[in-house]
Amino acid sequence: MKTTLSVLVENQPGVLFRIAGLFSRRGFNIDSLAVGTTENPDISRMTIVVDGDENVVEQVKKQLNKLIDVIKVSKIVPEDSVTRELVLIKVDADSHMRSEIIQIAEIFRASIVDVSQKSLTIELTGDKDKVSAFEELLRPFGIKELVRTGVIAVNRGSNTIKIEEEA
Amino acid sequence: MKMTGAEALVKSLEIEEVEYIFGYPGGAILPVYDALKDSSIRHILTRCEQGAAHAASGYARVSRKVGVCMATSGPGATNLVTGIATAYMDSIPIVAITGQVATSVIGKDVFQEVDITGATAPFTKHNYLVKNPNDIPKIVKEAFYIASTGRPGPVLIDLPKDVAEAKINFKYPEKVVLRGYKPNVVGHPKQIQKAAELINKARCPVICAGGGINMAGAEDILFELATKANIPVVTTLMGIGSFPSDHPLYMGMLGMHGLASANKIVTDSDLLIAAGARFADRSVGKIDGFAPKAKIIHIDIDPAEIGKNVKPDIPIVGDVKQVLGEIAKNVQPKAPSTWNKYAANLKKEAEYKGLEDKDKLDPIEIIRTLSDKTKGKAIITTEVGMHQMWTAQHYEFIKPRTFISSGGLGTMGYGLPAAMGVQIANRDALVINICGDGSIQMNLNEMATIVENDLPVKMILFNNSGLGLVRQLQEFYCDKRYNQVFFKFVPDFTKITEGYNIKSMRIEKQDEVSDAIDTMLSHDGPFLLECIIDIHKNVYPMVLTGSPINEMIGG
Numbered sequence: 001m002k003t004t005l006s007v008l009v010e011n012q013p014g015v016l017f018r019i020a021g022l023f024s025r026r027g028f029n030i031d032s033l034a035v036g037t038t039e040n041p042d043i044s045r046m047t048i049v050v051d052g053d054e055n056v057v058e059q060v061k062k063q064l065n066k067l068i069d070v071i072k073v074s075k076i077v078p079e080d081s082v083t084r085e086l087v088l089i090k091v092d093a094d095s096h097m098r099s100e101i102i103q104i105a106e107i108f109r110a111s112i113v114d115v116s117q118k119s120l121t122i123e124l125t126g127d128k129d130k131v132s133a134f135e136e137l138l139r140p141f142g143i144k145e146l147v148r149t150g151v152i153a154v155n156r157g158s159n160t161i162k163i164e165e166e167a
Numbered sequence: 168m169k170m171t172g173a174e175a176l177v178k179s180l181e182i183e184e185v186e187y188i189f190g191y192p193g194g195a196i197l198p199v200y201d202a203l204k205d206s207s208i209r210h211i212l213t214r215c216e217q218g219a220a221h222a223a224s225g226y227a228r229v230s231r232k233v234g235v236c237m238a239t240s241g242p243g244a245t246n247l248v249t250g251i252a253t254a255y256m257d258s259i260p261i262v263a264i265t266g267q268v269a270t271s272v273i274g275k276d277v278f279q280e281v282d283i284t285g286a287t288a289p290f291t292k293h294n295y296l297v298k299n300p301n302d303i304p305k306i307v308k309e310a311f312y313i314a315s316t317g318r319p320g321p322v323l324i325d326l327p328k329d330v331a332e333a334k335i336n337f338k339y340p341e342k343v344v345l346r347g348y349k350p351n352v353v354g355h356p357k358q359i360q361k362a363a364e365l366i367n368k369a370r371c372p373v374i375c376a377g378g379g380i381n382m383a384g385a386e387d388i389l390f391e392l393a394t395k396a397n398i399p400v401v402t403t404l405m406g407i408g409s410f411p412s413d414h415p416l417y418m419g420m421l422g423m424h425g426l427a428s429a430n431k432i433v434t435d436s437d438l439l440i441a442a443g444a445r446f447a448d449r450s451v452g453k454i455d456g457f458a459p460k461a462k463i464i465h466i467d468i469d470p471a472e473i474g475k476n477v478k479p480d481i482p483i484v485g486d487v488k489q490v491l492g493e494i495a496k497n498v499q500p501k502a503p504s505t506w507n508k509y510a511a512n513l514k515k516e517a518e519y520k521g522l523e524d525k526d527k528l529d530p531i532e533i534i535r536t537l538s539d540k541t542k543g544k545a546i547i548t549t550e551v552g553m554h555q556m557w558t559a560q561h562y563e564f565i566k567p568r569t570f571i572s573s574g575g576l577g578t579m580g581y582g583l584p585a586a587m588g589v590q591i592a593n594r595d596a597l598v599i600n601i602c603g604d605g606s607i608q609m610n611l612n613e614m615a616t617i618v619e620n621d622l623p624v625k626m627i628l629f630n631n632s633g634l635g636l637v638r639q640l641q642e643f644y645c646d647k648r649y650n651q652v653f654f655k656f657v658p659d660f661t662k663i664t665e666g667y668n669i670k671s672m673r674i675e676k677q678d679e680v681s682d683a684i685d686t687m688l689s690h691d692g693p694f695l696l697e698c699i700i701d702i703h704k705n706v707y708p709m710v711l712t713g714s715p716i717n718e719m720i721g722g
Contacts, residue, residue, distance in 0.1 A: 010347060014296070018288055025289050055474070062471035068293040068313060071347040163346055 002031055003057045004076040004083065004153050006161050007046040010069040011037055018067055019046065028052060028060050032085075032150035043071065043163070047152045074161045076153045083153040086125050088113070089135065092142035093120040101141055108134050119144060127151075172300035173198035173331040176264070176324075177206045179307035182339050185235050187211055187226065187591055188264075189219035191246075193239020194279060196266025198331035211591065211620060214612035216243050218584035220250020221610070223261045225588030227254075229546060229568050229596075231384060233314050234261040234588060240268055241279030244325070248286060249578060251321045255290040256575025257405060258382060260319035262310050263291075269329040270298060284325050292320030300333040305340050312343045317350025318469040319382060350468065354485030354493060362440070362464045362481050363497030369438035369462075371506045372398045375421065375450075378405025378574065379443015379467065385488035386410070386567040389442065392495040397503050398440070399510040401429040403450045404559055406443070407570040412543060412563035416507075418514060422450040423710045424556040427722035428517035430708070432510055434717035436461045443467060443487040446476040447575065456715025466490045517722070519561065528677050530554065530629050530700050534561040534601070536680050537627065540688065545597040546571065546589050550582040550606030553635040554627075556706045558601050580609025583626070587613060590622040597625070597688070604630040604657060614667040617693050625687055626695040631702035632657045639705050643720075644712075653702070664695045671695040 009015045016035060023030050031049035038045045050060050057075070064073045076083070093101050098120065105112060105122050108130065114121035124134050128151065135146065155161065170178065176199060180188070189211045192200045203210055213219040216238040223234030238247050244265040254261045267273070268280045284296045293313050295306050303326075310322040366372055380389050386409045393400050393416050400410045401421045410417050419426030421433055433439060439461040444450070446465075451457040454477060465472075465479035466487050473482040483490050522529050534557050537545075543565035549555040549572040564570050571589055573581040586600040607628055617624050629635075638652040664671040670690055674683045674697070687694045707721025 014284065014288075017285065021288055059471065059475060062473075062475075066469070066471055068345060068348045 003050050005048045006074045008072040009044050011044040015069045034150035034152050081153050081155050083151050085151045086149045087131050088147045090121045090145040091138050168337045172333050173202040175303045175337050177202040179304050183311045188235045189222040190237030191216045193243045195240035195328045213616050216246035218613040220247045221584035222588035224254045224259045225585030226592045229589050230592040237264045239266040241281045244283040252290040253573050253576045253578040254321040258319050260314040261321045263323045265325045267325045267327040270327045287323050291323050294323040296325045297330050300330045300335045352486040354483045354490035358483045359493045363494050366498050371436045372438040373436040374400045375441045376406040376409045377403045377444025379487045380409035381568050383488045388491045396498050396501045403444050405574045408564040408567045411565045428513040430716040431513050438462050440464045445472045452710045452716040538562045545599050548582040548586040548600045550602040551577045551579045552603045553706050554601050554603045554629045579606040583610050584613045586624045599625040601627045605634045623692050628697045629700050631700045633702045660697050669693045673697040675699045
């Protein structure tokens, strides 16, 4: 079972190391991890996709909360959230195949970001399923290189994951 | 006030009321030792940094204050590592301060450089690499706060040499602001209410008291609760002393080498109240067979311990002293029941039967004689091995925080340096390190520190010329294919102590025990009593891996 956690952490060196270390030490499996600063430059937000049952996820949350640099851990509910991932795919594309690939890209609203004699580089944003479907369709042409950012997520509506500022 | 980073560090430690630092100097930490020269803080120079960390841990455990140890960069820092990990596993509040090479050369593999914050991240509660000298007061304040609150634990501060030399304006913060750390100390009232109701309804309740009771100073409230409702009490290894061993309700230590009375009463209980205990593998054995008929109330300050090993029916996160206090208020007094009678019977059955061969020197007899002669009131440190288990089983600890032993990590070499810290925290106490010939050789060098500081630490050495507990494991799990457990050479310990100016005595017969212990106890100063014992004597009871705790060999 995959669970997406949103983790607010102090934007300090060593934090990523502590979190990665915690996962490896306790034998938790990470599917993906994406990290960047938030609207508050002192705080970074990590989106971690964890593979494990309910008990494992509960332990992951509790162990993360024990880290002093971790400010808040929230579970992202798929139905109430928007999740996105960005992928860059370099695919074999000689002149015969180019138009077919471009057609597929258009259907997926992906954009061509680089062209050469023998290849096309395509950028796609979407949730996991969309990215996977796109990858599958391009596979027969020959994928030379594929890079994914890992999932990021935000709650729908006016709900936010923020820290309660102290008075 | 302008001062150097090192002076700011020392000043901050003084503000935190640090009286002693256990440590060892070196290059990268030179500025700090220079600043310490003018401080009221007493520095105890150990003979290895590992000893400094264990001494700080022993000091912390008896005084309930934060212990402080210090070392230079590189090997100084890595020698602290075992002590820090030991403190982490047993939730002991220590602050470790290490020197570091200058920030300009960090990462260049210069002389005595090691990434100690990286190395200790998995077994410190938190650690800091100080980059800005102005942060020093804030970091020290935070370090002491983090180490001593919530679930206590070690915190490390790594101080690069140039940061220690930089000039700053000293200002000590008044309070700690950590948005990512807010330990919950007050138990949820509804959960407490539910727990009290379960206790009132239970017919066969048992309390399992863990190290958290000793740590939180919750022994009085534990006693009140247990005696009010006549609830039998077992302890974990770390919980020993939190309930008086001579009390009729006390059933002993549970677990792999627990007493049969403790393991059986837990197995037969219908309600288990685990207080400040973490259901460690050595305590619970096979989890499916642990307290199979019991509902479980789990009280712990660390939310991550709840449900980690055993799923409780009523989890309560909070300070065990506060939570037990609230529970005790809501629990109805109960007269002794058939359950108590049953418990008394189990206790009688498990009673020590005495020796078959009265002539042979027996470690259990020695510990029981020591227990009688000291009325269970000495502070006992141990190393790790058979002597540790026999001490846990047979010394009748009366007072909390008097059994000082490495539980979670099982660190051989802990006892002697820990005893130094204990004796320094409590100069008038009778402090005895019970050890084996394997363990004592791990930090033997600290005998020098003991003598140098006039510490009257007593040592009882069970010499079986080998590694008894590992040999026992090989007997059971490796079909007696003994490997690397018998020493071909054993030093003459009485000559070693002579070299350290420590009085000693060696005995080999049972009828010498009583006089020898009297001699040791009446000696003014450190003393080593060496007892020659048989390496083939096993520790019983023993629960084999994968068995529930009520299935004991020799129980």
